[in-house]
Amino acid sequence: xxxxxxxxxxxxxxxxxxxxxxxxxxxxxxxxxxxxxxxxxxxxxxxxxxxxxxxxxxxxxxxxxxxxxxxxxxxxxxxxxxxxxxxxxxxxxxxxxxxxxxxxxxxxxxxxxxxxxxxxxxxxxxxxxxxxxxxxxxxxxxxxxxxxxxxxxxxxxxxxxxxxxxxxxxxxxxxxxxxxxxxxxxxxxxxxxxxxxxxxxxxxxxxxxxxxxxxxxxxxxxxxxxxxxxxxxxxxxxxxxxxxxxxxxxxxxxxxxxxxxxxxxxxxxxxxxxxxxx
Amino acid sequence: xxxxxxxxxxxxxxxxxxxxxxxxxxxxxxxxxxxxxxxxxxxxxxxxxxxxxxxxxxxxxxxxxxxxxxxxxxxxxxxxxxxxxxxxxxxxxxxxxxxxxxxxxxxxxxxxxxxxxxxxxxxxxxxxxxxxxxxxxxxxxxxxxxxxxxxxxxxxxxxxxxxxxxxxxxxxxxxxxxxxxxxxxxxxxxxxxxxxxxxxxxxxxxxxxxxxxxxxxxxxxxxxxxxxxxxxxxxxxxxxxxxxxxxxxxxxxxxxxxxxxxxxxxxxxxxxxxxxxxxxxxxxxxxxxxxxxxxxxxxxxxxxxxxxxxxxxxxxxxxxxxxxxxxxx
Numbered sequence: 001x002x003x004x005x006x007x008x009x010x011x012x013x014x015x016x017x018x019x020x021x022x023x024x025x026x027x028x029x030x031x032x033x034x035x036x037x038x039x040x041x042x043x044x045x046x047x048x049x050x051x052x053x054x055x056x057x058x059x060x061x062x063x064x065x066x067x068x069x070x071x072x073x074x075x076x077x078x079x080x081x082x083x084x085x086x087x088x089x090x091x092x093x094x095x096x097x098x099x100x101x102x103x104x105x106x107x108x109x110x111x112x113x114x115x116x117x118x119x120x121x122x123x124x125x126x127x128x129x130x131x132x133x134x135x136x137x138x139x140x141x142x143x144x145x146x147x148x149x150x151x152x153x154x155x156x157x158x159x160x161x162x163x164x165x166x167x168x169x170x171x172x173x174x175x176x177x178x179x180x181x182x183x184x185x186x187x188x189x190x191x192x193x194x195x196x197x198x199x200x201x202x203x204x205x206x207x208x209x210x211x212x213x214x215x216x217x218x219x220x221x222x223x224x225x226x227x228x229x230x231x232x233x234x235x236x237x238x239x240x241x242x243x244x245x246x247x248x249x250x251x252x253x254x255x256x257x258x259x260x261x262x263x264x265x266x267x268x269x270x271x272x273x274x275x276x277x278x
Numbered sequence: 279x280x281x282x283x284x285x286x287x288x289x290x291x292x293x294x295x296x297x298x299x300x301x302x303x304x305x306x307x308x309x310x311x312x313x314x315x316x317x318x319x320x321x322x323x324x325x326x327x328x329x330x331x332x333x334x335x336x337x338x339x340x341x342x343x344x345x346x347x348x349x350x351x352x353x354x355x356x357x358x359x360x361x362x363x364x365x366x367x368x369x370x371x372x373x374x375x376x377x378x379x380x381x382x383x384x385x386x387x388x389x390x391x392x393x394x395x396x397x398x399x400x401x402x403x404x405x406x407x408x409x410x411x412x413x414x415x416x417x418x419x420x421x422x423x424x425x426x427x428x429x430x431x432x433x434x435x436x437x438x439x440x441x442x443x444x445x446x447x448x449x450x451x452x453x454x455x456x457x458x459x460x461x462x463x464x465x466x467x468x469x470x471x472x473x474x475x476x477x478x479x480x481x482x483x484x485x486x487x488x489x490x491x492x493x494x495x496x497x498x499x500x501x502x503x504x505x506x507x508x509x510x511x512x513x514x515x516x517x518x519x520x521x522x523x524x525x526x527x528x529x530x531x532x533x534x535x536x537x538x539x540x541x542x543x544x545x546x547x548x549x550x551x552x553x554x555x556x557x558x559x560x561x562x563x564x565x566x567x568x569x570x571x572x573x574x575x576x577x578x579x580x581x582x583x584x585x586x587x588x589x590x591x592x593x594x595x596x597x598x599x600x601x602x603x604x605x606x607x
Contacts, residue, residue, distance in 0.1 A: 016416040016554050028419050040536075104384070105393060130535065130555070131415055134396040136384035139352065143388035148353055148464035151381045154529070166468060170529060171377035172296075173289070177468035178351065184464075190519070190536065191529055211523075243393030247409065248422040255561065258582040260573075264592055267567065267585050268599040275565045275582065277486070277544040278603050 001064070001162050001182075003048040004120035005089065006111055006137075007071045008038045009080040013130040025248040027100065037080050040126025040188060042087075045069065046213040047192050048124045049088045051158055055203035058088065058214075062202060066090045070114055072097050072107060072234055085224035086216030092227070093118075097234035103244045104132070108140035110239040115145060120183065122165070127152050127187040138187035148180040154191035158200040280313035280408060283368040285359055285386075286331055287378045290470075291323030293330055295483060296374040298441035301334050303372050303401055303434045305442060310403025313369070316340060317449070318362055320355055322348045328451050333444035340366075344456040349467045350378060352385050357457035360389035363429060370408065375433035376482075383433040393425035399438040416535045416558035436482050437541040437562065473528055476515075481531065484514035486544045487563070489533050492520040493549025493571065493589055500526050503593050504548055510600040516540065516560075518550045534559035549589045552577025569593065 011019065011030035020029040045067070049058065052065035061067070069084040070093040071077050081092035093114065115123060128135035142149030154175065155168035162182070169176040170189050180186075191197060195208040216224070261267045271278040282304045287294040297317075304315035317334070319327045320342040328339045340362060347354050363371045363386065371386055373379035375397045387394040399420070400411040409424045410432065425431075481487065488511060490504040500521075508515045516533040517526065533540055535558035545563035550556060552568070552575055560566070561580050568581035569589050578584040585592060 011415075013416065014554060016418045017557075019415050019418050021419060028415065103393070104396075105387070108388070128536070133412075133414055133416070133535065134394070135380050136387070136394050136396055139381060139384035140388040140394075142353075142461070143356060143385045146459065146461050148461045150465075151352070152377060168471075169377075172530065174470055174472040174530075176350070176470050179466040179468050181464040189529075190523065243391075243427050244395065244423055244425050246421050246423045249414075250420045250422075252413070252417060252420050255580060255582075258566070258578070258580075258584055260578070260584045260586060263587075264585070264595045264599055267583055267596065268603060270583055271544075271565075271567070272603060275544075277565050278600065 001052060001122065002118070002120045003052060003067045003122045003124055004115065004118055005041070005044050005048050005067060005069045005084070006123070006125045007041045007069050007080050007084060008129045009035045009071065009073060009077050010038045010129055010131045012036050013039065021249050021251050025250055028249050035076065035080070037083055038126050038129045040128060040130070042213040043190070043193050044124045044126050044188050045084045045087055045089060047156060047188050047198055049214070050198040050203070050209060051156065051200050053203070055207040055209060061090065068093065068118060068120065070095070072102060072110060073099060078229060078231070081229055082224050083216065085227045085229070086221045087214055088220065090227065092229040094229065094231045095234040095237060096231060103242050104134045104136040105140055105243045106239060106241065108137045108144060110234065110237045111137065111141050112144045113237040113239055122182060123185045125187050127189050138185055142185040145185070147184050149185035150178045150180060151187040152189045153186050154189050155197045156186065156192070160201045162201065279406070280307050280311040280369045281367060282307055282313060282315035282370045282372060283363050283366065284315055284317045284336070285371065285373045285382065286317055286319045286327060287374060287376060288319065288321040288323050288327055293323070293327040295441060295480070296376045296378070296436055299434055299436045299439035300372045300374045301442035302439040303432065305335070307370060307401050307403060307408060311406045311408065316366070318342065318359065320347055320358060321350060329448070332449040332451065333446060334442055335445040335447065336449045338450040338452060341451060341453050342456055346456050346458065346462070349470065351462065351465050351467050352381050353459060353465050354462040355382055356385035356389055357459045357462070358454070359386045361457045362454055363390060368429065370430045370432055372432045372434060374436050376436065379433045383431050387431035390429045390431070392427045392429040392431045394431045394433070395423060395425055396433050397435055398432060399435050413558070416554050417561060418554070435539055437539045473530055478508065479514045481514045481516055481533070481538050482540060485542050486511045486513035487516050487533070487540050487542045487560070488513045488546040488548065489516035489518065489550060489560070490521055490548045491518040491550030492524055494521065494526060497526045503590060507546070507548070507593050507597040507600065510597045510604065518556050519553070547577050547581070548593055550577055551575045552580060569596070
């Protein structure tokens with residue numbers, strides 16, 4: 001089984017409050033923020049690895065299985081691919097472009113071209129990027145490919161014959177279980193990296209994965225430098241044109257400074273008399 | 279003169295209140311452009327929902343009820359929604375950005391070659407042209423955007439579009455046929471495993487939300503310390519991502535950038551440090567109270583009222599005081 005994982009690099013999401021708005025609101029400036037893989041995409045890499053390995057010996061990819069990671073971005077984005085290769089992915093594809101020339105629709109159309117070339121059995125990707133927060137690429141990609149799909153996955157069960165998956169979708173008020181016939185698109189949510197979220201035909205049912213996306217140990221980081229990473233211009237994919245325009249960016253209105261209260265009685269008194277919410 | 283199609287959300291055969299936010303969007307956009315709106319009800323219970331949906335001032339209510347679309351499967355809903363949007367000559371398709379809308383909106387857009395404005399907080403109609411404001415970077419920037427295609431797909435934040443109230447009357451009803459696509463047969467709806475139902479209000483609809491963080495230390499901490507405060511307020515219970523990840527409470531209680539976005543009249547954050555992704559989900563609340571042991575916790579920068587205290591002492595006292603205050607009226 002071949003899995004394609006699209007990746008996006010984002011400005012350090014834990015410091016998103018340090019972004020600046022360019023004068024006139026022309027764009028968001030993320031200078032000084034360390035580029036990091038979109039957290040949901042890291043979870044997607046983890047999910048893809050779990051699907052294609054025996055969890056008791058994660059160093060060995062199952063015979064015939066592979067995980068390919070791809071990204072659209074400037075040359076430096078190859079670093080994000082190397083990080084995924086160090087986690088265990090097998091090869092990387094960088095399609096060079098500038099970030100501000102893309103929207104969700106264009107990314108999905110370009111990914112559809114990558115899928116045509118790479119012919120994966122499964123696309124596993126983050127449910128959203130934490131910078132744009134648009135949450136649309138996986139859905140658009142699935143419709144364009146005409147593939148079945150499941151968004152917001154918190155569990156994936158691969159069937160014995162590797163021809164279908166049962167995906168648990170985390171939705172309001174519960175979990176929807178869908179059975180998809182491969183090839184398919186899956187977008188993952190936070191819970192996909194819990195210890196028993198993913199089962200395949202090889203990993204023993206008793207196996208518990210460590211919570212979260214795996215860290216790359218030093219030997220893997222070294223080995224990743226030798227893994228194949230192909231580069232091509234984004235234009236080579238033959239997808240262009242934007243369906244949305246960003247006109248202006250603003251800083252959100254600042255909240256007026258609050259006060260510290262000394263104890264519970266003062267808090268209750270202020271909630272009653274001042275805020276009038278009690 | 280925007281002609282708008284609202285897609286109603288049904289769940290377990292009943293109309294969901296999320297729909298009312300999309301209706302508010304439709305009223306605003308129709309009014310601002312001299313246009314009109316219709317509502318499409320699709321899924322099990324669409325016919326029953328149609329009579330309620332007919333009281334919101336829509337031109338007409340369209341009904342698609344068929345075993346093929348009984349339960350929500352994106353691949354089975356998108357062809358019908360797209361076909362109705364196209365044949366009806368609509369300019370805008372709007373759905374509330376719940377799990378349903380977030381999944382369906384972009385699919386419909388793909389079928390219509392339409393651009394999507396996701397998870398918007400405001401619509402503007404200057405000069406009869408629609409533009410949208412949406413938060414990005416975990417709410418640290420607000421973007422104004424437009425959609426360049428002739429049909430636009432919009433998903434709206436429930437917390438930012440107040441639920442529409444019925445305006446009376448009854449809209450004309452008509453039935454529409456169900457469209458199919460091949461991928462619809464490659465997805466099988468297996469089950470809906472509903473979370474344990476709570477008697478408390480829905481997180482996204484409550485006027486007060488009390489949320490707990492990892493400092494509550496355990497599922498038991500939520501139960502014995504936080505829940506009495508939640509119930510003293512008659513509030514909905516929320517949680518930080520850290521608390522959900524630790525398994526103290528189910529993930530559908532998560533408030534934040536990647537969970538639910540809420541904007542209640544009162545938000546009480548207990549033992550929550552205030553990570554950026556949590557603030558993104560609650561900072562538009564009218565009044566914010568934070569209780570935390572660490573005086574340097576970032577949550578205090580967002581709070582109107584901060585109490586530096588051990589939550590295991592302060593919260594039971596707070597719960598008693600709230601109960602007393604409510605009893606006094």
